[in-house]
Structures are given as C-alpha cells and as structure tokens.
Amino acid sequence: MAKAFASQGDMTEKEISFTKIGPGLYAFTAEGDPNSGVIIGDESVMIVEAQATPRLANKVIECVRSVTDKPISHVVLTHYHAVRVLGASAFGADQIIMSDAARGMVEERGQEDWDSEFQRFPRLFEGHESIPGLTYPTTTFSDSMTVYLGNRRVEIKQIGRAHTAGDSIVWVPDAQTMFTGDIVEYHSACYCGDGYFREWGATLDAVKAYNPQSIAPGRGDALIGVEMVDAALAATRDFVDSTYLPVAQVAARGGTLKEAWDAVRAACDPKFKDYAIYEHCLPFNVARAYDEARGIDHPRIWTAERDIAMWEALQS
Template sequence: MAKAFASQGDMDDKKISFTEVGEGLWAFTAEGDPNSGVIIGDESVMIVEAQATPRLANMVIDKVREVTDKPITHLALTHYHAVRVLGASAFDAPNVIMSDGARAMVAERGQEDWDSEFARFPRLFQGHEQIPGLTWPTLTFTGRMSVYLGKRRVDLMQLGRAHTSGDIVIHVPDANVMFTGDIVEYHSACYCGDGHFADWPRTLEAVRAFDPDAIAPGRGDALVGRERVNAALDNTADFVRSTYRPAARVAQGGGTLKQAWDAVRAECDPKFSDYAIYEHCLPFNVARAYDEARGIDTPRIWTAERDREMWEALQA
C-alpha cells in the first residue's frame, strides 16, 4: 500500500496531448492530470476548465493559439474544485460560467478546498503565487443555458449530481460532442470525496442518452467514437459502484472507516490499481462512501487538517 499521501510524491512532468474531438473542438490532456476543453466558434472561443494555476492555464492557451487566433470570450467551469478553477485569470475571459450550485460551494468551501488541494498536489500548484484569489463566476444558471459563439450554439446543462452537487456538462450539438468534467473519467480513478454515489450512475445514463460521438472526460484520453464513449461510461459506473458497495456494507454494519478502506481495496485494487491518481483518490473516496452510507447527504468540507486526520486513521 502506498504510504505517500494523495499526490505528494508525484512530481514528474506529464506529456501533454491536444486532440481534436470534433470540428473546432479540442481536448487538452496530460496523462491523468485535469483536462481542459476548447470550443471554437465562428467568432470566438470557449474554454472548458481553467486548470490549477495561471502557469498551467498558459499551456492551454499556447495550444489554442496553434489552431485559432479568435478571442477567448467564455470560460465554463464544470464544478468548483481548485485544480479546475484557480487558473482562470490567465484566460482573461469576460464571461466565466458556473452553475448556481457550484458558485455556492465556492462561497461555502472554496478557500478550504484550495488549502486542502494545495497540500495534496504540490506539482500542480507550482507557480501558485500567480493565483490572484478564488475564482468567481460572472454568470450562473440552474438547469440549462445556451451560449452562442457566433452561429455555434453551446449548451451548458445540469444532468444530475455526481462528482459534486453542482456539476455541469457542456454539449456542442452541431458536432454531438460533450465535455463532461469529472462526471466521466478514462483510465483514471474517479475522485468521489465530494461526490454523490447514489446519483452518479443515473447521471452517467443521462450523458449516455445524448449518444455522443465523442467525449472529453475530466481526466484521461479524449474518447472519440461511440464504442469508446460507452466503454468509458460503463467503466466509470463500475468504479463508482465498486467503491460504494463495500464501504456501505461495512458502515451499515457498524464497522470502522479502516474496515471500509480494507473492504474497498479488496474490491477495487484488482480492477483499478493501475489507474491514474488511484492511490490519491482512494482515502477520500472511502471516507465519502462511508459517510453517505450512514445518511450524510451533503459531503463534509475537506480541510488540510481533516485530510491529515483521515489519513492517520487509515494508516493506524
């Protein structure tokens, strides 16, 4: 069992890929690091996900400028996590979009999440001195909204709770391509520490109902073609269920968090141990599954102190 907490020992640079997933649609990926998306309209550009720091965001911008010189007018953020939003200032987009629920979580727990993730991801937060502060949206919505990048329509939608309660997806209907954030992952562990296990599989089926031709997931390679899309949806659902069920059996039987950890490892290690950030996610996933099984609907706020206490309990 890995003893390094979260991704504190992961300091190796990742290989960046920039993959076209549809006409004028690109996925910026980096071997299991957080992905970003690029949507090019006939007049302007929308970026999906801002990265953890302006330093990383500028790597996305460099790739964008290889394919278009159109202005970046919109930045869509699928949820509130620090590694997704704190690079926003680099894009200088006049329109920054979140769901109402995601904005509420920035207000409720944004600073705590930043402090917690800073300790978990030392490599991603290199250059953190450039972050001007919490990222706040200029536009919010509940349910659905559409943005027009000239003639190209982009639909932003809440399809259900999953990775967080404020998740959105971004669908480009003329190409039938979807940017899902961390609702869908490919050969990367799902981070479930702020998730909703009971709802997540239903939300995946809501994604599947669009029958997308391609998906840019939250982490991992771009998924082009319906066979790969459906395989990733199935695999993500299997990861979520395989994490929750063993933990729930222990929690509902009066067992300890450490016993839940052992039960989840027995179920998940054979299937997922080679996935990106698997060891990083596992303690948070078990803790959240244990809580949800005991009836705690709203994920408890992670702080740097709570991170340490949880890890010490699991290593005891």
C-alpha cells in the same frame, strides 16, 4: 506520522496531448492530470475548465493559439474544485460561467478546498503565486443556459449530481460532442470525496441519453467514437459502484472506516490499481462513501487538517 499522500510524491511533469474530437473541438489532456476543453466558434473560443494555476492555463492557451487566433470569450467551470478553476484569470475571458450550485460551493468551501488541494498536489500548484484569489463566476445559471459563439450553439446544463453537487456538462449539438468534467473519467480514478455515489449512475445514464459521439472527460484520454465513449461510461460506473457497495455493506453492520478501506481495496485493487491518481483518490473516496452510507447526504468540507486526520486514521 502518516505517510505522504500519493499525489504529494508525484512531481513528474506530464506529457500534454491536444486532440481534435470534432470540428473546432479539442481536448487538452496530460496523462491523468485535469483536462481542459476547447470549443471554437465563428467568432470566439470557449474554454472548459481553467486548470489549477495561470501557469498551467497558459499551456492550454498555447495549444489554442496553435489552431486559432480568435479571442477567448468564455470560460466554463463544470464545478468548484481548485485544480479546475484557479487558473481562470489567465484566459482574460469576458464571461466565467458556473452553475448556481457550484458558485455556492465556492462560497461555502472554496478556500478550504484550495488549502486542501494545495497540500495534496504540489506539482499542479507550482507557480501558485500568480493566482489572484478564489475564482468567482461572472455568470451563473440554475438548470441550463445557451451560449452562441457566433452561429455555433453551446448548451451548458446540470443533468444530475455525481462528482459534486454543482456538476455541469457542456454539449455541442452540431458535433454531438460533450465535455463532462469529472462525471466521466478514462483510465483514471474518479475522485469521489465530494461526490454522490447513489446518484452518479443516473447521471451517467443522462450523459448516455445524449448519444455523444465524442467526449472530453475530466481526466484521461479524449473519447472518440461511440465504442470508446461507452467503454468509459461503463468503467466509470464500475469504479463508483465497486467503491460504494463494499462500504455500504460494512456500514450496514456497524463496521469501522478502516474495515471499509480494506473492503474497497479488496474490490477495487484488482481492477483499478493501474488507473491514474488511484492511490490518491482512494482514501477520500472511502471516507465519503462511509459518510454517505451512514446517511450524511451533503459531503463534509475537506480541510488540510481533516485530510491528514483521515489519512492517519486509515493507517492506524
């Protein structure tokens, strides 16, 4: 019997921070748990990422109400993962926005992902009984769309594949501030189990091309100032490359998944073992990197059963 995933034993409630990252812009963070973003316009509020449950979404709403009484009109979901989307009903928004690709992934693997993440993250899914079902968008877009919150323009775009095939970023041009979802992390491991290792770096370059002055990343502290932004971009790139390159070398010589695991631990442990959710992400990252290095372009669907089988194989 395999030992439990690291995340299954993490039952300590995290301390919430609500950080101003620009005029009317906030990052809701919680010590490596999934972040949310807040964009306050002249007339209404946009939320970026909905959290795993309505219970957690209500913590975001409490923070919003500490700074504005404007209605929440839009929720943007940067990708399909359950811990990001299943709290959406709590916001009562007029529009829930996803890329077409992300919406397709809800259809293709949304229930399997929910079951998988529910097994892996018991703390995040406390109060799961209030989830009404899979979260589907009311509005989708193919490449980009623009939303006006009164006079404030918000751009929602796909700029490349990284964390998933459907990743979007949210750009607020008047403040040169970006909400990246899990394309960028800060002192948190990247979850690459549904990712595209060989494309991630180009997507980070596309983020940098905007010259953001602040970023709300997918996990970890808000990034305020170009120096902190650049450090997070560099660390995210290093994490992704340091995971993929050792696996690619193992796969090229016909090595096993377990050999790939050992090679990644040797490369990544010295640099990243103190990052949030590192131990949780590592087996999924190695498994996806091993698939990609062997030519499996479209990430295979994670199920609760596949999770366990993979973890047992790595420990055998």
